[in-house]
Amino acid sequence: MANVSPIERALDIIELLADHPEGLAVSDLARRLKLPKSIAHRLLAILADRDFAIQDGVTQHYRLSIRTAALGLRFFGNIGLNEVCQPILSRLAQRTGEFVRVCAEENGELVWVAMAQANSEGLRYDPPMDAGPALHATANGRAWLSTLKEADALAQVRSKGFILPRNHASSSVTNEQQLLEELKQIRERGYAISADESVVGITAFAAPIPDREEGPARGCVSVAGPSVRMSPSRGREIMPDLLAAAKELGEIWPIPRLKKFASISTS
Structure with a gap:
């Protein structure tokens, strides 16, 4: 993973979360993507700050936001x-x-x-x-x-x-x-x-x-x-x-x- 850019890792996170609408814990996500937990947490925080991901206040799991799906629907609508x-x-x-x-x-x-x-x-x-x-x-x-x-x-x-x-x-x-x-x-x-x-x-x-x-x-x-x-x-x-x-x-x-x-x- 040393040669993988942060952008690629962020996209990997988005693709993984798309298959888990209930969300994933940071540790689980890091394990699945073979990422250091600190890097996974940092990238998730960036996605959440841009409203592409949301952290559940109770479980602390991260999931994709409705905004992420809306972007795809907006693209489909425009074409x-x-x-x-x-x-x-x-x-x-x-x-x-x-x-x-x-x-x-x-x-x-x-x-x-x-x-x-x-x-x-x-x-x-x-x-x-x-x-x-x-x-x-x-x-x-x-x-x-x-x-x-x-x-x-x-x-x-x-x-x-x-x-x-x-x-x-x-x-x-x-x-x-x-x-x-x-x-x-x-x-x-x-x-x-x-x-x-x-x-x-x-x-x-x-x-x-x-x-x-x-x-x-x-x-x-x-x-x-x-x-x-x-x-x-x-x-x-x-x-x-x-x-x-x-x-x-x-x-x-x-x-x-x-x-x-x-x-x-x-x-």
């Missing part, structure tokens, strides 16, 4: 993301009867940005909107990778390796050759499938959101639900609606293209 995505997602959820999500690409990562749940009875899939999808081990991740050149797709996965995120069940792709074969199939059919990978008993179908300038996808839209009713035949039934939603999102997507991937697509 018109919710206004663009939500009507399309709600319509797709009602037509398919399943859970629908959209993730956006940012600096080589996918981030969940919007969701819609069908008002249906029976088994429901309600995942948290926390960490974005793992690139090699999810339908959304592989759908996005399929829109990159092979070398760029491999570079993205190599940066983290074929390592499963915390609480991730399994992956059908465990090496580069399997990944390249899977991406080729996705390009041919236009969508990706993930069955019992992120969560046992859940199947997802994902389609890339096309870029108007024919670069890598802007993100992905997916339909997911219990595997007992998300069979391959069911996937074929919902695919026209999923692909239509992806195309519609691509036509009106409000987030500007990052320069990094604009350059990759032309290299």
Whole structure:
């Protein structure tokens, strides 16, 4: 940790606290991030002074402030993301009867940005909107990778390796050759499938959101639900609606293209 800047450590604290809305004690936070307790306390004090964190008067635990979440909502509002995505997602959820999500690409990562749940009875899939999808081990991740050149797709996965995120069940792709074969199939059919990978008993179908300038996808839209009713035949039934939603999102997507991937697509 000697070469890690205070800014990076502060960002690590914010990311950790985002997963613990009940807050964490200074000692617990320092242990999890492998920080000296004095440094953790100093950085938390700075975050609290700027109203990014709050210390509970009873437990003395630190948690993120509402202001931190509000900044993200303000950004989404300013770029018109919710206004663009939500009507399309709600319509797709009602037509398919399943859970629908959209993730956006940012600096080589996918981030969940919007969701819609069908008002249906029976088994429901309600995942948290926390960490974005793992690139090699999810339908959304592989759908996005399929829109990159092979070398760029491999570079993205190599940066983290074929390592499963915390609480991730399994992956059908465990090496580069399997990944390249899977991406080729996705390009041919236009969508990706993930069955019992992120969560046992859940199947997802994902389609890339096309870029108007024919670069890598802007993100992905997916339909997911219990595997007992998300069979391959069911996937074929919902695919026209999923692909239509992806195309519609691509036509009106409000987030500007990052320069990094604009350059990759032309290299």
